[in-house]
Amino acid sequence: xxxxxxxxxEKLIFLSGIASIVFVILIFVFLLxxxxxxxxxxxxxxxxxxKNWYPISDPPQFGILPxxxxxxxxxxGAIVIAVPLGIAAAIYVAEVAPHWLRDYLKSxxxxxxxxxxxxxxxxxxxxxxxxxxxxxxxxxxxxxxxxSIMLAFMAMPTIVSIIEDAIVSVPKSYREGSLALGATHWQxxxxxxxxxxxxxILAAIMLGIGRVIGETMAVLMITGNAAVMATSILQPVRxxxxxxxxxxxxxxxxxxxxxxxxxxxxxxxxxxxxINILADMFMHKK
Amino acid sequence: xxxxxxxxxxxxxxxxxxxxxxxxxxxxxxxxxILGVIGPSNSGKTSxxxxxxxxxELYPRSKTTGEVLLDGKNIFTEIDKHLLRRxxxxxxxxxxxLPLSIFDNITYGPKLHGLKDRKRLEEIVEKSLQAAALWDxxxxxxxxxxxxxxxxxxxxxxxxxxxxxxxxxxxxDEPCSGLDPISTLKVEEAMKELTRDYTQVLVTNNVKQAARxxxxxxxxxxxxxxxxxxxxxxxxxxxxxxxxxxxxxxFG
Amino acid sequence: MNDTLRTEKIAFFCLLIATIVxxxxxxxILTIVLVxxxxxxxxxxxxxxxxxxxxxxxxxPAIVGTVYLTxxxxxxxxxxxILAAIYLNEYAxxxxxxxxxxxxxxxxxGVPSIVYGLFGLGLFVTFLGFGASILAGxxxxxxxxxxxxxxxxxxxxxxxxxxxxxxxxxLGASRWQTVRNVVLPNAIPGILTGTILGLSRAxxxxxxxxxxxxxxxxxxxxxxxxDQAMALPYxxxxxxTQVPNVxxxxxxxxxxxxxxxxxxxxxxxxxxxxxFRKKKTW
Numbered sequence: 001x002x003x004x005x006x007x008x009x010e011k012l013i014f015l016s017g018i019a020s021i022v023f024v025i026l027i028f029v030f031l032l033x034x035x036x037x038x039x040x041x042x043x044x045x046x047x048x049x050x051k052n053w054y055p056i057s058d059p060p061q062f063g064i065l066p067x068x069x070x071x072x073x074x075x076x077g078a079i080v081i082a083v084p085l086g087i088a089a090a091i092y093v094a095e096v097a098p099h100w101l102r103d104y105l106k107s108x109x110x111x112x113x114x115x116x117x118x119x120x121x122x123x124x125x126x127x128x129x130x131x132x133x134x135x136x137x138x139x140x141x142x143x144x145x146x147x148s149i150m151l152a153f154m155a156m157p158t159i160v161s162i163i164e165d166a167i168v169s170v171p172k173s174y175r176e177g178s179l180a181l182g183a184t185h186w187q188x189x190x191x192x193x194x195x196x197x198x199x200x201i202l203a204a205i206m207l208g209i210g211r212v213i214g215e216t217m218a219v220l221m222i223t224g225n226a227a228v229m230a231t232s233i234l235q236p237v238r239x240x241x242x243x244x245x246x247x248x249x250x251x252x253x254x255x256x257x258x259x260x261x262x263x264x265x266x267x268x269x270x271x272x273x274x275i276n277i278l279a280d281m282f283m284h285k286k
Numbered sequence: 287x288x289x290x291x292x293x294x295x296x297x298x299x300x301x302x303x304x305x306x307x308x309x310x311x312x313x314x315x316x317x318x319x320i321l322g323v324i325g326p327s328n329s330g331k332t333s334x335x336x337x338x339x340x341x342x343e344l345y346p347r348s349k350t351t352g353e354v355l356l357d358g359k360n361i362f363t364e365i366d367k368h369l370l371r372r373x374x375x376x377x378x379x380x381x382x383x384l385p386l387s388i389f390d391n392i393t394y395g396p397k398l399h400g401l402k403d404r405k406r407l408e409e410i411v412e413k414s415l416q417a418a419a420l421w422d423x424x425x426x427x428x429x430x431x432x433x434x435x436x437x438x439x440x441x442x443x444x445x446x447x448x449x450x451x452x453x454x455x456x457x458x459d460e461p462c463s464g465l466d467p468i469s470t471l472k473v474e475e476a477m478k479e480l481t482r483d484y485t486q487v488l489v490t491n492n493v494k495q496a497a498r499x500x501x502x503x504x505x506x507x508x509x510x511x512x513x514x515x516x517x518x519x520x521x522x523x524x525x526x527x528x529x530x531x532x533x534x535x536x537f538g
Numbered sequence: 539m540n541d542t543l544r545t546e547k548i549a550f551f552c553l554l555i556a557t558i559v560x561x562x563x564x565x566x567i568l569t570i571v572l573v574x575x576x577x578x579x580x581x582x583x584x585x586x587x588x589x590x591x592x593x594x595x596x597x598x599p600a601i602v603g604t605v606y607l608t609x610x611x612x613x614x615x616x617x618x619x620i621l622a623a624i625y626l627n628e629y630a631x632x633x634x635x636x637x638x639x640x641x642x643x644x645x646x647x648g649v650p651s652i653v654y655g656l657f658g659l660g661l662f663v664t665f666l667g668f669g670a671s672i673l674a675g676x677x678x679x680x681x682x683x684x685x686x687x688x689x690x691x692x693x694x695x696x697x698x699x700x701x702x703x704x705x706x707x708x709l710g711a712s713r714w715q716t717v718r719n720v721v722l723p724n725a726i727p728g729i730l731t732g733t734i735l736g737l738s739r740a741x742x743x744x745x746x747x748x749x750x751x752x753x754x755x756x757x758x759x760x761x762x763x764x765d766q767a768m769a770l771p772y773x774x775x776x777x778x779t780q781v782p783n784v785x786x787x788x789x790x791x792x793x794x795x796x797x798x799x800x801x802x803x804x805x806x807x808x809x810x811x812x813x814f815r816k817k818k819t820w
Contacts, residue, residue, distance in 0.1 A: 006714045010629075016618045017625030018635075020642040020688070023681050027649065030660035088556030096550050097557075108561040114804050115567065116742025118771045119793055122778050123567050126786065156560055186546035207648075214650030216745040217771075221779055241652045241745075248656075248749055253664070265656040269649060276648040280641065341708055346631060372710035382701050385724060394719070395709035451709055 031269055035262035038062070042256065047263060053227040053238075055247065055257045062260040064267070066229045070144065070237030074219060077148025077233050078155060078212045083205055085152070086159035087194075093160070094167040095189055113157035121218035124150045129222055136234055142224035144237045150218050155208040162207060162283075166200020167193055203282035210275040214268070216241040240264050292317045292455060292485040293338065298352035300333050302345055307333035309509040311352075315455075318481055322500030322517065323489045326537065330509035331489045335457050338487065339374040340367045356455070372399065375448035376457040380464055381440030383432035388424055391432045391443060395451035410450050418446035419476045438469020445476060456480065458488045462495065474499050493533055497521050505529045571794050578791025592755065592777060593784050597792055599759055603672075603767035604741055604799065606760065607751065610676025611683055611740045616733055619687030626688070627695040628717050647685035651745035654682045658750040673763040675751025679740045686739065690732020694725040727814035731807045738803035742796060744771035754780075770796040 038047065042062055050063015093105050128149060129141030170193050178188040194201070224236020227243065238246075244261045251257040293315040300308035308330045315321050323331045336342045337350060340361060354361045361370050372395070384391050392414055393407045401407060411428065415421035420442040424435070432443055441461060448456060458477070462470040477486060477499055490496050496503050497517060504514040505526075513526045524530045531537055586596030622639075630636040658678030668674040698721050706716040744752075752772035760767045774792050777784050 006712065010714055013621045013625045013629060016621035017630065017639055019618060019622060020639050020646055020684065023684070024642045024645050026661065027653070027657045030657055030665070031653070034656075034660055085556050085560055088553045089560045092550075092553040092557040096553055105557060105561065108564055111568075112560075112564045114738065114800060115564075116739075116744075116771060116796060116800060118742065118744045118774050119571070119797055120567075122774055122789065122793055123570070125778055126789075127570070153560075153563060160560070184542050184546045186549045187542065190549075210648050214648070214653075216650065216652040217775060221775070241650055244652050244656065245745055245748060248659070262656055262660070265653050268653050272648045272650055272653075273645055276645050277641070279648075280644050339708065341704070344704060344707060368710045368712055370710075371708055376708045378701070378705070378708075380701075382705050384702060384705060384720065394706070398709060398711045398715055398719070447709070 028269060031262055031265045034259055035264075035266040038256060038259035038263045042260070047260070048267075051229060053243070055251075055260060060256055060260075062256070062263075064240065064243075064264060066227050067238055067240045067243050067264070069229050070223065070227075071213060071239040071241070073144040073230055073233055073237055074147040074151060074223060074239055075209060075212045077145060078151035079205065079209060081148060081152035082155045082159055082208055082212075086156055086204065086208070087163055087201065089156070090160045090163035090167060091189060091194075094164045095185070095193070109157050109160055112153065117154060117215060117218045118221075120150050120154060121221035124218060124222040138234060140224060140236065142222055142236055144223055144230060144233045144235060147219045147223035147237070147239075148233065150222060151212045151215055154215060154218065155211045158211055159204045159208045162204035163197065163201050166197035166204070169200075170196045199282045203279045206275055206279035206282060210272055210279065213275070214241065214272055216245050220245050240268055244268075290316055292357065293487075294355040294358075295338075296353045296355070298334070298337065298354060299350065300330075300337050300342060301349040302333065302342070303347045307509055308337065311506075311509075311511045313504060313511060313514055315485060315487060316502070317485055318483075319501040320477060320481055320486045320488055320499055322496035322503040323487065323506060324491075324493055324496050324503060324532070325506035326532065327491070328508070329506040331506050332459055333509075334506065335459055335487060335489045336376070338455070338457055339371050339376055341371070341376065343367070372451045373453050374455040374457060375451060375453035376459065377441070377444050377448055377461045379460040381437055381444055383435070383440050383443055386432060387429045388432050388435070388443060389428040392447050392450045395447065399451070411446075414446035414449040415443075417449050417476070417480060418442045419472055419479070420446055436469070438465050438472060441465060441469065441473060442476065445473070449480075453484070455485045455487070458486065458490075460490055461488075463491065470495075505532065507532070568797070571790060571797055574787070575790035575792075575794025575797075578787045578794070583788075583791055584795070588755065592773075592781055593788070597770070597773060597795065599756060600768040600770045600773040600792070601795060601799075602759055603752075603769040604771070604796070606672050606767055607675050607679060607747065607769060608737055608741045610672055610763070611679040612733075612737055614677055614680035615683045615687055615736070615740075619684050619733075619736075620691050620729060622684070623688045623691035623695060624717055624722075627692050628713065628721065643685045643688055646681070647689075649682075651682065651743055652748075654678055654746040655748050655750065657681075658746060663750055669764065670749065670751055670753070670766050671764045672751055672760060672767050675747045675767070675769075676763075678746045678750050679743060682743070682746055683736045683740045686736035687733055690736065691725070691729050694728025694732065695721060697728060698724045727810055731811045734803050734807040734810070738800045738807070741803070742771055742800050744775055747772060770799070 047062050047064060049065055050061060051065050052061040052063045053066055054061040093102060097105060124146055129146050131141065132138065132143065132146055133141035174192050174196055175188055178192045183191065219239045220242035223239065223242065225238060226236040227238040230237045244264050248261050251261055291314040295311055295313050298308055298311045299306065311334060323335065325331050333342060338354060342348045356365065356373065359365055384394060389411055392411045396407060396410055412421060415424065420439060423439060432440065435443060462473055480486065488500055500517050502515060503517045503520045505512045507528055513520065513524060513529045520529065521533060524533065583596050585598050587598055589595035626636065626639065658674055662668050662674035662677050663670055702720045703716055706720045747769055751767055752769050753766040754776045756766060756768055770792060774796065777789050777792060
């Protein structure tokens, strides 16, 4: 009964639907294909827990612990900055700001989201890093802290908009009930609304973490270039993402270095997979 | 007596989301009659109505057992559902014009089924609008947006739209619930005119409307068919006490 | 009572400060880029080929490369993104397959951009043998943009009232006819907005194109999809980190061009969104 065109297009529709699953699997497979080749000749534990990343020495050492530490410093710093600011800004926009201001603020935050990360990295190099160097009397401003600050701003739009949505979807009755009992607006916010929006806040944090861990270019440009274990946030570091970006250009295809970088890719993929599943769970937990 | 009956319903059960909405209903709809269906809300009237053209299948997790015969053929197994919906049209409770011009609203159906000839389409538009008693009011602005019409006009437009695909049966789901009395009157007059060529089933919350318009009336309560008969008889000497209670307004 | 009100005033003031801290840098960054970058603008800067190892001349090939890549991304991601959204909203039932697809989309959206770069390198450049090329770069960016397009299209489709669909079905339309004649036409503005926003993000990405297409200096413009290309994000990266003695003016100028392109797309999307919100007849 169906005309042939309709039959074909409906098949295409179905195939497009499952394409996403296909791509996720494909990405994982290709990462595994190249990355697992490392572990034929290199101990996986030495990979994950090794303290030395010397990929071009002889013999090469592929310990990614300093890189993990670098990623952790930068992420931790970014979250510490972004979450409180993000929650505060979200509350302000959703609950406190006068109506006429609200749209401008939301546009401003959308504008922040639209700036490409390479531009933020560039601004970081030319303005933020020299300033940090001056402020903290450092040999160089290219540090984990610089990365954290820029990344905090990159994650901000995501965090603010998710928390704002969560606040707005708290049922009116909660609000009215609290005010009716004599609480002030602020008391209602931190006693009633924020707890009610907590799963959204958690989801925002998770997605913020995901955004930050996955960022590549900005961290590559401003966290310095030291693949060593950092002991403070004012030291230069190297993140997992930046390492891949910086070194793949020089790694010979098929060499241990090449496979090691893909292996880092596997780790990154798994981390983002877990974070996204968790975030989705929090979003749907009502 | 298939010849006299347009639709025969045998032992129909309909579930939505595992909740029974229509229970063991059997009845016949005679050719060219207006069958009124009355009952309080949640009595299963609309679910029953929408099963007659298989629109219930649009709702996920809907299940039906039993048979419905249109001219002797089972609508679930022997008739393609798209063809069925052309033969059995429906007018919904709220006027639902598509966001198109009056002309395009009416030609939407015929165009779906492959009609392209401009002249033929124009004929269909005029014929349908005449039959719905709307032609005179809109003939000069066929290409303006349907939304600009008043509620009553929109509802008659929907009737015209349904007529444009040349159905044999027209179902009405509380068609006048949002309309003022004058528009309601116009719709009811249109229905009486249409009886010549169409079989009609009218679900209504308004008992008096059923009394005015329908030849026979069926009373539904909690998904079951309680009583069905000639309108005059049902309204004066109903057989079942529940029917009498509903008609006299003791509940509903 | 005075105490709690005073607490509220203080609290709200802190919230305001926090919001300002979030917003002010945006204005600052844009102003700096505009002011310092504009001084680099000239006809030559935009339309000429680079000279002296990129220290003089223009960035035309990088602009062209970015345009090609964005077009390529559009070609590969838009049709499949829209069809996938149609599948999820109009055809799929509530079952495990649908849920799996949704989880897959969320994950595609969260994969780090450098991992896309690795994926593009592994699949398109190496395994399929396209080499570093506009083709490989576009395909990589397209898969990365897919979740954005799917999500935006799904939202646009859901704003079409269900009653329209019911009316269409009641007149005997098939599901595809309903989608094509009633749902899609009314969802187009939302789809356009979301698509353009997705493409503007693809235009600004660097990591996915590092190993799949980008080159720092090419003597001429790319002539086929198998050619490598220069691209603005990559150009900015190399200019600011790897080439010595490049004047800051040129760097800011390049940044301004990229920001300008991205913002132009954003503005177009916003205009479409607000114009159609006004014209909406339902």
